[in-house]
Amino acid sequence: MGTVSLKNVKKSYGSTAIVEDLSLDFPEGSFTVLVGPSGCGKSTTLRMIAGLETVSAGQVKINGKDVTDLDPKDRDVAMVFQNYALYPHLTVLENIAFPLRATKTPREEARQKSLSVAESLGLGHLTSRKPKDLSGGQQQRVAIGRAIIREPAVFLFDEPLSNLDAKLRVETRSELLALQRKLGVTSIYVTHDQEEAMTLSDRMVVMKDGKIVQLGSPLEVYTKPNSVFVATFVGSPKMTILRGMSDGQNFTHERGSQFKFPSDITGPVLLGVRPEEIALEPSNEGQGRIELIELLGPRAVITVSLGESSVVAVVEAQKLHNIFLGSRVSISFSTISAHLFSEDTQLRLN
């Protein structure tokens, strides 16, 4: 069990800043996901917590103890890497038991403990295999087993699911979440996949260019994104952003289409609407024209062109019978759920 706290942490290589002045607390037992596009500094942050990267300035604390200059081995953290980093020359059991060699656990005790960990992860029948003889999902479990055997203060995950195929990823995701809930160990998880971030985290930290742009529960981040960047990064398909003018009653798109949108904000704005909040109605006088229909099974993603911009909507597959490629539709959305952003700062207004 443990807490992690970062205080004004900076990381730079020469004059290039990777992480800028980051302060963040990870409460005991929390599951925090750092998410952002590649190169945003999320992995570097995780590696600084692990002690694999030095900190250029600032302080890293684990359980209240300053570990900024300590080796990874003295930090009481366990880490799961993207490629699992299983030791190729050791068997599954030896891999899981490996951290116990560092703590000089008696051989028989280590064996018993690793056997029960292997058993609990459904690896009981594979203990004498070498990593190369395992499937991706099994390798992943071994990596997790090796992480949990030490009962560390903190779990660190560096994109641990991205090497799995889509189906297995979803399965493993829920298993990982259940495991974390059961063990209650503070976990910090890095991913570029916003969907993964939303399903796993209690707290989501969205990063961009080495800075935190938004921190909150996944629901908060999804429903109240504080900037255009977060709004478009989180959620799939992407939120539609339209440029236009608000006069207090209506929003007028730059190409002339008008939408009823009462608000206290007037002037040039960016209007953001989630695809699932857009309703399309076939109409010969409609503002938009259907450009693309992507069927996903129960739902379909529909791209509608509106002048030069496009609007992305998600509709139930049953409603597709009166929507055709090239036909005109009228676009409407609920005013409560729409997001307004400043055109200059790209920050949230409403």
Add this chain to the structure above:
Amino acid sequence: MKKKLFNSLRGLLLLTALVSVLFPLVWVTLASFKTPSQLNDPSLLFFDPNFENWLYVIDRGILDAALRSATVATITVIISAIAGSTAAYVISTYKAGGNATRFGILAAQVLPPAVLVFPFLTLAYLTRVNDSLLPLIFAHLSFVLPVVTWFLIGFFDSVPRSLEEQARVDGFTRFKAFLLVVLPQVYPGLGAAVIFGFTLSWNDMFYGLILTPSRSAILPVSIAGFNTFRGVELGAMSAAILVAVVPVVIASFFIQRKLVQGISGGAVKF
């Protein structure tokens, strides 16, 4: 038709290569069992083998010389393996010295050994260890260590960095992580490097000739000793040559595949 021609050409080429490699070996082997008068007839293939030459070279201390050679090669190769593997790892992982080190490490190899041998000899005299194995070991390290290091860099390149990092997070020091996790990944390469380094040291004659001329003469120097003022003692020399050659041939057989891997940049998958 074309294929047939190609195949027979290939066969011819292989035959030429085989004969050119095997002929001297066969000749030397036969010569070592011949009496001096039989030696005058090189075409003589079938005769009663005679062990005079072998008894003679053993009497002349060829086995002691072989033991000295083995001692020098073993010590050289142990030091090279320890220093070379750690150096290669640092060059591969931490890019120590930049890319220049990767190949710069072999720079000394372009110098003729004659440039280095006199400083070694002078130092040996100054420290009163001349005509002993010690200066020879140092001299051999000057070419075995860089080659072993260079050879291993490619193997370390193919070990993922995350293995070491994982071991460090799992509670080990950087050195322990290297020893327990990284090094085992390059054991095949290390084995090949050790055998290769051993043969390099074992085969050296030049340094031995000048640094250990008499009392502690190593095998190649002893072999040259059969070229006497009375002429070359062909039969004896042949037997002595076989003592030197057989271990190398056996070693090459085991490392030839790894040797190609090491030279082609350690393109081994783990």
